[in-house]
Each structure stands twice: as structure tokens, then as C-alpha cells.
Amino acid sequence: MAVGSMIRTATQRLKGGVNQALGALGYQLVRTETLGGLSGFFEPAPPSAAGVESRPAAVQPRRLTLLPAANAAPAMCTAHAPKFDPQKTPSQLADKIVEFQQNGVTVISTNPEKAATFRETESFDRDVSNRHSAWDWAGNSVAPYTKDLQTGIPSAALLDYLHGLFSGGDFDSFFRGVLGCPAQVANVRLVRSLPHETAGVGPQEWHSDGCPAGVIRGVLYLCDVDTQTGPFQYRDAGGKEHTVLGKTGDLLVFDATRLMHRGSPPSHKTRSAIDLVFMPRMPGEDMKIMVVGMNHWPADPFFVKLPKERAADQEAVAGRATSLY
């Protein structure tokens, strides 16, 4: 006991002496456990599930490696839609839902007179340069990638028509069937494809869109589309090529990631159509129709801010930086 007491006393004296010396230099001895407690007090803990309040946490050594993480499009964009049963969920477009679920594509007839009218009244007066470039939107390049396509900004009348069409009961049940949730329109883009003999570029090449989960595409024909008008083509799961001819007012809805596809280059006639991007909508939210020019979809569906349009700046486009190497 006496020896133990002497050691404790000596330890206390030693600590006192060292502390006194360090104190003169502005330092202090602190036990490891005490330091851990203090660090935990000042270090914010990971946020709780409900919010981001902090709580004391133990200090952990810094991890210097990074774990792998993927940012890849899903193999199909409608994975959370339950298998549709027309008996359980009656719908005017039940056969179209079944067809979409089986093949990844379906064609729905809409009002041909309206479509023909929009073909004449809408202005396809722009090249395909991206004048709505925004850091929070995935989209095409600033400079136009082809002269074979023209685009334009849809009129208020067209947007009203589409809002009414896609808000209606038939389409509401259609989207709930194919997506498993309500939909909204992430973009409406006028597209006029001019006849040409050269190979197609951009959407006229075979491609998969790499759409995010829940995002599907639509094409509303504003004219009759035959083999000379550049019909939509896709390859099924077995690689077999299909050509979708159509009438004015036909709406193709397809999973642009599941299916390799293209709008084939028109050989003799001009094709006028409306490109549509559908994305999920939270239950209880109102249907929205967004117009974002040559963009595709928002970077983050939780925070969507509409990009502003800017005037065409040919000088800026022409003055791109070049590389020595």
C-alpha cells in the first residue's frame, strides 16, 4: 500500500511539474479520454434521420480511401411499376399499359385535327443550339450539333392543350400504370427533321438515352409518318428492328433507356413532331409542363429550377477554347 501510495504521489508531482512548465508556454496536459470527450463535444455528429442536429460522437481516424460509387442509368426506367392487371385497374388505355410493360413502347392515338393545326401554327424557327443551358440540367451542347433539325418554343396554346391532355383521366391512369406513379412533363420541344441523304446524327443515330429512373420519353407526330418521313425505329430485347409508322396525332411513349432507338433520317419528306420528356410526380402535386429548350431533364429531381433563356451569342459559341494537345 505504502509503495502504491508513493508512486501515486510521485506521479501527481511529476504531472504537476510538467503542467507547470507547459503552462508557462501556454499548453496543458490533458488525458486521452478527456481529449476524446472534448473533441466529441466540438465535433458535430452525423445528422439524425429527422434533421441535421448534432450530438457528441467519438473521434474516428480519417479514412484516406474512397469507396466506389456509381452514377449510372438503370437498365429500365419503370422498375417500380407493379405488373399491370387490367381486371383490377380498369383503364381506357389498359391495352397500351400492358403493351408498354411488355415491349417498352406503345402508340396512343390523340386528336389528329389538333396535331395538324399545331403543325401549321407552331414556329420551328430555331437551330438546335442550347439557349437554355443551365448547370442544374442535363442537356445538349451550346453550339448546334446539326443543321438537319429545327426546333422552336411551344406556344401557350400548345402547352394548354398538352396540360389538358396529360391531366385527363385516361393519361393519368396510363402513367400510373406504366410508371407506378403520376407523371409530369419535364420538357416539351418542337422538332422538325428536314429530309437529307447523309447519315443521321444525334437523335437520328441509334442510341440509348440513359434516362434516370422514372423518366420516359414521348413523340407526338404532327404529320403522317411513312418510310420516307423518317419514322421512329427501335430494337427489341432480341435485337430485332421495328419501324413505327404513324398518323398525325399519334403519340409514341417509350422507355428510351431500355430500347435502343432512333428517329430515322427522313429521306424525302419533312417530319414535324413534339418531343416530350415525362418524369415522376409526387402524389398530391399538380401536373406541371416545363419548357427547357434543348435540355433533357433536371440534374436533381428534388430541386428543379427552370433555366432562363438567353439570346443567341454566336461570338461566344465561335470563341470556344482550343487545345494545343
Add this chain to the structure above:
Amino acid sequence: MDTEFETVLPVYIVGDSHSLPYKNMVFREKWTGAFVMAHTKYIPGITAKDFYNPATGEFHPDFIAFLEYEGLVRNGRATHLSMDEVDFSIAKAVGQAVRPPLIMLTIGEIDVRGPIMQLLKDSHDFVPPFPTTLPVLDKPLVPWDLIDEAIEARLRPFAAGLEHLVRAGFKRVYVQSIVPPSRQEARVKELQSYECPVTVRTKLVQAYNWKLGAKVRSLNLVMVDRWNDLTADGLLRPEFDFDGVHVPPKGARLLLEGLIDDAIDSRGLVANHPRYELYYQMACGLNPFQAAKSNAT
């Protein structure tokens, strides 16, 4: 009243002292009119060789510390691709779109100025395997193979680190090319304690950039290069000859604009697929965090 607010586009610039001219830099870019703001971290003495250790898979501690401080990494994971409920809550509190960050590394100049240039000093020159307007001096030539090997030894671990970054989900990483060296011979001698003619030094930087660019491109990343704007007659323009090592902030801005010019047209990479998966599940009435909770209990 619903007030529209504007946020900046952050570009995270980290590396050796060539990150310093970006400090507090803010400007409006010409494509969308957004404010670009540089978030910088100067890591004293960092080289391409010690940026990453391929044997352990570990990055320089200060680099990881910077990513953590900026909220880009948490527990070794890229936060922008996280489907963790904690990161979801943090993003919700921030209230802005979560997109892959733009990062630029300024690393490699010390490697050129140090071990590689010592092969040449004032006594030797070399002939690179690419065309250059710079002359070959009347000095003994060091074979390209030796220069190539010396550069390769410094670049190999750096490229491995870039590859690791890409695997971790950082696909919008840019690497600043080494800037053209100063023409101030006296200042260079003062810094390096040996002489090396400006044409040889410049050619060496070209050689390093030539190899760096190829490695960076092979990873689908981009080297930011404004060589033509920074040089005249093959050498650094006097208006960018600053302190004998760095370009001044106006030169750095040119480089940052080069990054922006590329990034605006590579927005195919901005879609955040994990966030879409969460959104889609929620829209379908599912609870994406339920499975994780069930697994935890």
C-alpha cells in the same frame, strides 16, 4: 413574399501553390450568366507522386480533408451519390440541387521543377516526340526515353489516384496543365539553385503536359489547357510572368474559363441517378430508407 435567390457555381480547386491564384475568385461565366466561385485548398509541397499511394489506395490526407470539409465526402463516400438518409437530410437542409461537383487539381509543377528538370539543368537539352517551335540548343542531348521514364514515374501514381476518384463517383474532375514557366532566369536560379534555359524548361513542361493530357483523356477526364493564350513565340507572355513560378490571377481565370467552357457542354454527366431513384421510389409511395433500417435492426 417569394424571393428568387441566386447561388454560385462552386469549382473546387485543390493542389500545390498553383491553386493560390484562384483564391476568392468569383466571376460570371458567359454561358448562363451564373457566378463561378473558386473554393481553393493549398496543400504545401504536394506532388503528383505523393497525391495517391497505389499500394494502399490512400490519398494525401490533406486532399481527403478538403473533400470532407467541403461536404463532398463523408465516411469515405461521395456524398452527391449517396442514398443514405443522413445525406438525404443534409441535401434537404441545403435546399439546392445535388450534382456531381466540378473539381480541378493543380498538381505536378513541383515534379517538373524538382526531380525531372535536374536531368537537364544547364548542361543538357532533349528532343521531344511531338512538334514544338522551341529550338534544340547546342548541348548534349538526354535521350527522350530517360525523360519519358522520369515523367512516367511521377505521373503513374497520380493517374492511379485519378482513376480511383472516378471509381468513387467523381467524374467531373479536371487537371490543370502545368503553366508555361517563367522567363525570369535569375528568379528561377534563386528558386532552384541551378540554371536551366527557358526554352529547355518550357519544352519540359510541354512534354509533361503531353503525357499528362494523354493519361487524363484515357480516364475520360479533361486537362485544362490554355497554352496558346498564355504564350507568345512558344514562351510565357510577359503579362503572365508574375512571381517566377505562378501565373497571376488573370491567367488563372483564363484556365478556369477553359474548365467552364468544357463543363457547360458535358452536362450529360450532371444527372444524379441515385437521387432520381430515391425520388421515383417516393413518388411510387415507397420508403427508400426502410430497407436500410430493416437491415440495421
